[in-house]
Amino acid sequence: MNQADITKLVSKLRIKVPPTHRRLRNPLGPEGRLNKLRKTVTGLIKYERIELNYNRADEARQYAERLISEAISHGDCHKPTMEIADFWLLEKELVHKLFKVLVPRFENSSSAFTKMYKAPKPAYARAIEKTILELKGNPYPSLTTRQPNNKLLLQNVLLDAAKYDYRQTKYAEIAEKMSTPEETKNPDS
């Protein structure tokens, strides 16, 4: 009964986190792996949209999400959070960006802070899986377009209604045509 509520100890990420981390082979071992990921997280916070290999992007994304969620939940007056930010952000001006720009941006968001897209692949070649990792709410042009043939779009709803009306009038006409000859035939017989 005296167990601590785990959800309050660790921030719950809004992305899918695999059960084990990737090892990301590196001559320096686990330390080299972390150095690599620190560079990536720093780049993501700095540029807000970067293109990476899939494995590195997916791994760095988890750390970036965790960093932002920690920053949101504890603020910049919390020493451990500041230490985490200091560790993950190699360029120290980005620590300011994290607490003064990203925290207000994502404070009230209910979804993940980052988005990952699969990059286009050449048609006839063996190529490494590339992904585009970006922070949401960035100033760059959007990578996806809204589905133009969505049936819930206003134009499509109106067109459907117009089609329905047209069909109803046609049915009424046909019904009238079918009923009038019967009336004319009946008196003859």
Add this chain to the structure above:
Amino acid sequence: MIPRVCNVLNALKNFEKHVLQMFKYPPREFALAYDYDKPVQKTTKKFSLNDLIGDGFLLAVPKFRRTVEKRWKRKFGSPEYIWKMLVPKTNIIVCNKCGHYHENGRLCGNCYKIVEEETKEIQAKIQEKLGTNKPIENDVIVLYDGDQLPEKPQEFWQGKRVIEMKKERPKWFSKNLLQKTTQAPSDSKDVKPTDLA
């Protein structure tokens, strides 16, 4: 048994010939004259590859036959590992924006190339304006030539870095697709809503 009998017969025949020759039979007039060559004694040499090849050299050749399975696997690959045959892709779709083909679940190559170029330009501009080692405290707003500042309260503009791109806004990177590019002059005094999207 039979060879022995043959030998005895041969011996008898030889004896008969010699005896008859002693009495000059058959007579010499019936004989044929021909050159008799003494058979040359063959010199048997030991077989050696050097005689056969001389200055040339031998290529390595397969020693044993390869099985059909191995030959076919080399030729066509294996479906579980690497399948070398050409297989048609069934996950190709048409981009809704530009009409190019791309794989389902992936960004369109054509659209991404355009967006990537613009993104890099904006990123370079932001870095150039920011300089180095200055704390980043404000969010960024990108404005192109001819862009009108959105009408927002003064608080909105506080703490924003405005990045000006020295060019027209690309047509595909539109802020509001419902906005008309040309407007007919009108006398109505209704206030039109702006920045709906």
